[in-house]
Amino acid sequence: MKNRIISVDIFRGLTIVLMILVNTPGTWSSVYAPFLHAEWHGYTPTDLVFPFFLFIVGTSIAFAYQKKTPSASTYRKISIRSLKLIGLGLFLGAFTISFPFIKDFADIRFPGVLQRIGVVFFFAAIMFINFNWKTLVGICAVILIGYWLLMGYVPVEGMESTFDRAPNNLANYLDVKVFGTHNYKPDYDPEGLLSTLPSIASSLLGIFTGLILTSKRENKVFVLVGLGVVMLVLGYIWDTFFPINKALWSSSFVMVTAGWANIFLALIYYLSDIRGMKFGSIFKYAGANAITVYFLSSFVSKLFYSIKVDGETSLHGWLFQHIYVHDFMPMKLSSLLYALTVVSFYMLLAYVMYRKKIFIKV
Incomplete structure (x- = not known):
């Protein structure tokens, strides 16, 4: 390119x-x-790594698909790439060194890092080629606010919902119901079903950064840093209502990690692309x-x-x-x-x- x-x-x-x-x-x-990783609520530097990758997946989508239009060919390429990623992840989860080299079905973990990357890439890329940035902002807001409302206000089998690691945590409850023994842990999975929704938002936020980098605007570094600071502030405010939590991929976690991603990317952009440093x-x-x-x-x-x-x-x-x-x-x-x-x-x-x-x- x-x-x-x-x-x-x-x-x-x-x-x-x-x-x-x-x-x-x-x-x-x-x-x-x-x-x-953090035990549950909060985050460590390690908890930034995976959301950073999903963020940069979005940024890369903005580069790779900026001139693409909705077509059967484009959809096919996106679908094939997504299925490859999911397939590789399932292979890692199912492989064992002993013959027949596949775990017993009950022991295979269905969710995983590569599976989540594949799903997030699919939806983020499809949305990017179909909607303008304003619509994508609206979709991102609906995902994050909707996830917060689902997690905070939908009762679980008559019990008041919680953000704790407990049976009445909606994300944990659905993972156990849907995946059963195919989770990372008996009671939850950090790449679970419901928490995949806000992880798509992580990639959408990366798309917005990609659009800034590909634009002709001046002072991109200041824009990215400013955007990052705003996201951090919003994330920490949201943390008081919906705790920062990687395992749940909470909405506050999405905002805080995207904020740091913008700031770090702005620094790297300044050093490598503007100053030309090796x-x-x-x-x-x-x-x-x-x-x-x-x-x-x-x-x-x-x-x-x-x-x-x-x-x-x-x-x-x-x-x-x-x-x-x-x-x-x-x-x-x-x-x-x-x-x-x-x-x-x-x-x-x-x-x-x-x-x-x-x-x-x-």
């Missing part, structure tokens, strides 16, 4: 790198607090094959946990214990070093793929 905005590629690659970092510690029992190229390489790198990291990680050494210890655990664990080193640091090694490998892989012009489109 001509006049490509480098900061978008850097931001996309950075989010993928962070996703791998927080997903592959040496041991989950020893992880620094910023690399863990900033974050290594992340740009990862961003060029973002889904491929993420899928490979998830699949290989699953293999490392599944392959047993000496019949008991996983390959992951064996490597961690024999290479990274030392008496002179805090366990949390060892765990982080393992994750950084994994990240370094995939960043190198992304660099090699980029240099060899290998771009796998999913």
Whole structure:
């Protein structure tokens, strides 16, 4: 694409790198607090990563589909890409290392990260090519306010609704009813059914940022920072009524994470696209094959946990214990070093793929 905005590629690659970092510690029992999700309400730096990726999915849609019109061909391409993402996610959830290489049906998790990306991409792209930005703002507002009202005021089997992790939480209730044993946890899933609605809004907010970046307006950095600050303020005000919560993907969570995404993207845009600094190229390489790198990291990680050494210890655990664990080193640091090694490998892989012009489109 001509006049490509480098900061978008850097931001996309950075989010993928962070996703791998927080997903592959040496041991989950020893992880620094910023690399863990919030227990329930509130958020940590780790909770920003996935919404950042959905945000940049929206921004990328604004670039890739700005000249597309509704047609059978366009709908087909969007649908195929969405189904590929969902299919890859279902494969990760169903795969097991033992024959016949598929888990028992009751043990397969249906929701997941790639599944959510596929669904969000489908609806965000379809809406973008059919509606103008004003209509999209209205749709985004309806989604976020409607989700808040559903979660806060719809009773669950005669019980007053709650935002807590409980049977009368509407999102949790629907996930258990619809997916049963196919959830991440017995009582909820962080990529659940109802919470997918506001995650679409995360991508729509990214579309608005993409429209700003592709426009001819001046002072884009100030516009993005200003927009980010407004979203943060609205999100924190909303937090008093509908708590910031990643597992529920609450409306306040959408606003706060989109606010931070705009501010961080504005900073990267200023450094790379305006000042022309050679900033974050290594992340740009990862961003060029973002889904491929993420899928490979998830699949290989699953293999490392599944392959047993000496019949008991996983390959992951064996490597961690024999290479990274030392008496002179805090366990949390060892765990982080393992994750950084994994990240370094995939960043190198992304660099090699980029240099060899290998771009796998999913």
